[in-house]
Amino acid sequence: MPSARIHFTASETEDAQAACKRLIHQYGQHSSSDAEVIVALGGDGFMLETMHRFMATGLPIYGMNKGTVGFLMNNYGEENLIERVTAGKITRLHPLKMTAKDLSGKVTEALAINEVSLLRESRQTAKIRISIDGHVKVEELTCDGVLVATPAGSTAYNFSAHGPILPVNAGVLALTPISAFRPRRWRGALLPREAKIEFTIYENRKRPVSAVADAVEVRDVSVVTVEEAPDITINLLFDPEHNLEQRILDEQFIL
Structure with a gap:
């Protein structure tokens, strides 16, 4: 003490x-x-x-x-x-670990205490496939973006995007779409903290997407994985x- x-x-x-x-x-x-x-x-x-x-x-x-x-x-x-x-x-x-691969093939790792967010870079909506632990859960999310929030970060950007507030000791992460166009009725999901989330960007040259882990931004991403870093x-x-x-x-x- x-x-x-x-x-x-x-x-x-x-x-x-x-x-x-x-x-x-x-x-x-x-x-x-x-x-x-x-x-x-x-x-x-x-x-x-x-x-x-x-x-x-x-x-x-x-x-x-x-x-x-x-x-x-x-x-x-x-x-x-x-x-x-x-x-x-x-x-x-425990922070989130983001691993982001851009169109040139460069891989960037960064930690996020609040959230990892994917955001469209242009006037075009983003098209993103979401897989959890190797299983495709959303084949094509048409949206402004999507984020994964920790319990500590659930009251920040996640809450503004109409995601749930998470108790600190709930053992879950929030997966929240940002201005989703299709599927219209999908409002996100609660995931176990051990989950590994993978985002694949469709038409990534026509519809560029950036990935942000707190203050670290990676532009023009093609694939982004997010998981908790339990060792930190x-x-x-x-x-x-x-x-x-x-x-x-x-x-x-x-x-």
């Missing part, structure tokens, strides 16, 4: 930088190699950057909101920070009274 060795990091906003200076003055600053916990100051976008940056270290990350939405953050407060961090409840997340664990710390599981549950009852 973390004690007093904190590495602070903050977004580039004036408010976050000022808060970071005050906290470092009060609690000190340890290098990331010596720290027991990362404290991130910013919004959800900066929190995603921080998770990617420190993913390989396994260090727990405690976010405090100095941004706009702050869904992945705790409330900001400068007092009793050591006690709050020590009492924090750990939520363990991200440890987020939340105040017990408002942890991530409870926040995601509450989101389902916002009218």
Whole structure:
């Protein structure tokens, strides 16, 4: 359990930088190699950057909101920070691994904490075949795109695309079409976290598609596979009274 060795990091906003200076003055600053916990100051976008940056270290990350939405953050407060961090409840997340092959044959791998999305690049709708564990489930999806979301990312782009909100510990992924034209009545699927999803792009020169894993974009893809990376664990710390599981549950009852 973390004690007093904190590495602070903050977004580039004036408010976050000022808060970071005050906290470092009060609690000190340890290098990331010596720290027991990362404290991130910013919004959800900066929190995603921080998770990617420190993913390989396994260090727990405690976010405090100095941004706009702050869904992945705790409330900001400068007092009793050591006690709050020590009492924090750990939520363990596993990212998605995207493997994307483009028209030139180049293969790109990237990790996504929120979602992997495929999006049309031109005025032409995309035509995509969807296979799960080697079995074709949708022969031809005509759409603006399609995405695979983790539970942590299910309240983001996935929810805006009318996908389901997933409890963190549900053990499932959301497969959600984006503005599907055909089949009209298909609204997506819930998949076991062990599933391997493969997207094959039809007419990919006439109907180019890009694949995006969080901030990494690959243009003009031909085949994209997505699967969870169970060997990589991200440890987020939340105040017990408002942890991530409870926040995601509450989101389902916002009218």
